Amino acid sequence: MRDIFHDELEAINEDLLRMCGLVKEAMADATSALLNSDLQLAEKVIAADDAIDAIQHDLDNRSINLMARQQPVASDLRNLVSTLRISADLERMGDLAHHVAKTARMRFPNSAVPELLKPLFIDMDRTAAALVEKLSTVVQYKDTARALELDKDDDAMDDLHRKLIGALLSDDWSFGIETAIDMTLLGRYYERFGDHAVSVANRVYFTVTGEFISRD
Amino acid sequence: MRDIFHDELEAINEDLLRMCGLVKEAMADATSALLNSDLQLAEKVIAADDAIDAIQHDLDNRSINLMARQQPVASDLRNLVSTLRISADLERMGDLAHHVAKTARMRFPNSAVPELLKPLFIDMDRTAAALVEKLSTVVQYKDTARALELDKDDDAMDDLHRKLIGALLSDDWSFGIETAIDMTLLGRYYERFGDHAVSVANRVYFTVTGEFISRD
Numbered sequence: 401m402r403d404i405f406h407d408e409l410e411a412i413n414e415d416l417l418r419m420c421g422l423v424k425e426a427m428a429d430a431t432s433a434l435l436n437s438d439l440q441l442a443e444k445v446i447a448a449d450d451a452i453d454a455i456q457h458d459l460d461n462r463s464i465n466l467m468a469r470q471q472p473v474a475s476d477l478r479n480l481v482s483t484l485r486i487s488a489d490l491e492r493m494g495d496l497a498h499h500v501a502k503t504a505r506m507r508f509p510n511s512a513v514p515e516l517l518k519p520l521f522i523d524m525d526r527t528a529a530a531l532v533e534k535l536s537t538v539v540q541y542k543d544t545a546r547a548l549e550l551d552k553d554d555d556a557m558d559d560l561h562r563k564l565i566g567a568l569l570s571d572d573w574s575f576g577i578e579t580a581i582d583m584t585l586l587g588r589y590y591e592r593f594g595d596h597a598v599s600v601a602n603r604v605y606f607t608v609t610g611e612f613i614s615r616d
Numbered sequence: 617m618r619d620i621f622h623d624e625l626e627a628i629n630e631d632l633l634r635m636c637g638l639v640k641e642a643m644a645d646a647t648s649a650l651l652n653s654d655l656q657l658a659e660k661v662i663a664a665d666d667a668i669d670a671i672q673h674d675l676d677n678r679s680i681n682l683m684a685r686q687q688p689v690a691s692d693l694r695n696l697v698s699t700l701r702i703s704a705d706l707e708r709m710g711d712l713a714h715h716v717a718k719t720a721r722m723r724f725p726n727s728a729v730p731e732l733l734k735p736l737f738i739d740m741d742r743t744a745a746a747l748v749e750k751l752s753t754v755v756q757y758k759d760t761a762r763a764l765e766l767d768k769d770d771d772a773m774d775d776l777h778r779k780l781i782g783a784l785l786s787d788d789w790s791f792g793i794e795t796a797i798d799m800t801l802l803g804r805y806y807e808r809f810g811d812h813a814v815s816v817a818n819r820v821y822f823t824v825t826g827e828f829i830s831r832d
Contacts (some may be wrong), residue, residue: 408697410711462694468689471687477683477684484700484701488704565797568797569794577789580800581784581800584797588801588804
């Protein structure tokens with residue numbers, strides 16, 4: 401009995417890891433579409449979001465099914481409930497990449513992002529990629545030390561977000577209101593992407609230790 | 617055995633209903649704080665968010681505990697898993713009210729919202745209140761007919777959101793970039809608040825019928 405349970409839990413965990421990979425790719429592609437006005441790539445990200453949603457659906461069904469059949473308790477149950485939470489966060493990260501891609505598509509053939517601000521978006525994209533990269537390790541190896549680091553790593557995203565808002569508010573902002581709206585929403589998408597990565601890391605930490613990471 | 621299970625499930629459902637009430641009050645107070653530059657009310661909403669988070673934590677523990685002790689299957693298990701999802705959505709709705717209140721506090725003693733746009737925010741607030749009002753009925757009575765209505769009701773919020781963006785983009789926008797940023801984010805908070813209400817309704821529908829409401 402126990403072996404079937406842990407085999408299936410392992411398979412579920414592999415799919416969570418696969419979701420991490422897909423979400424990372426989606427955000428990288430969405431940023432590239434955004435900065436290079438690449439309509440084809442934007443469409444690819446938008447279409448790929450269905451695949452991420454489908455994995456989440458499937459994972460949910462399998463997790464609930466496994467609960468019903470194997471009736472886990474204690475840490476096994478906690479583990480399985482966590483997979484439901486983690487897949488929901490990863491699905492949402494996919495949505496946020498999807499939003500970035502939709503903004504790219506909406507402004508095509510122009511770029512939503514003024515040249516001046518592109519370096520900031522490249523930095524946000526790199527930060528997002530680094531967060532998901534570390535998150536993959538956290539998910540794969542239940543690495544609580546790295547899970548604890550993620551919250552701090554995400555501060556870099558918050559700093560970049562603040563810089564972006566600072567640029568919008570500077571006296572020499574000359575790109576008009578529509579671009580300011582785009583920047584505000586795009587900044588929020590990247591910031592929330594980071595938040596969800598932290599949320600997954602916290603969830604893994606809780607699963608392993610039974611303790612919540614305290615946050616302010 | 618079954619009776620204890622259903623008693624506890626009923627108690628959990630009552631707490632979900634209580635969360636609906638708190639979230640509704642939080643958004644109403646946050647809007648009032650925003651439109652009347654009421655710092656005290658803003659602080660009240662910000663402080664009250666901890667209470668909403670605490671209920672969610674408690675509900676999660678009880679749900680997982682109940683799963684471990686009673687080992688429900690089929691619709692009972694589905695029900696219990698749904699409560700985890702629903703409480704997460706409601707907690708997030710509380711966060712969004714909290715964000716609105718923080719914007720009110722940040723701009724105090726000024727109002728973040730220009731007089732011209734206050735009627736739009738009053739409409740968004742009313743729409744939010746109506747959504748949570750109906751959602752409470754859905755949660756309390758597992759009312760699938762009303763659950764189906766919520767998605768359509770939320771279209772009103774999306775329309776208001778579009779109107780707000782339209783106002784920002786009109787040629788006679790004279791309130792500058794900072795206010796445009798505030799409006800963009802505030803608009804998104806109300807819009808997301810509506811989305812989460814729909815998500816809860818969909819979840820209740822799934823719990824009762826075993827079918828997902830198809831969305832585009």
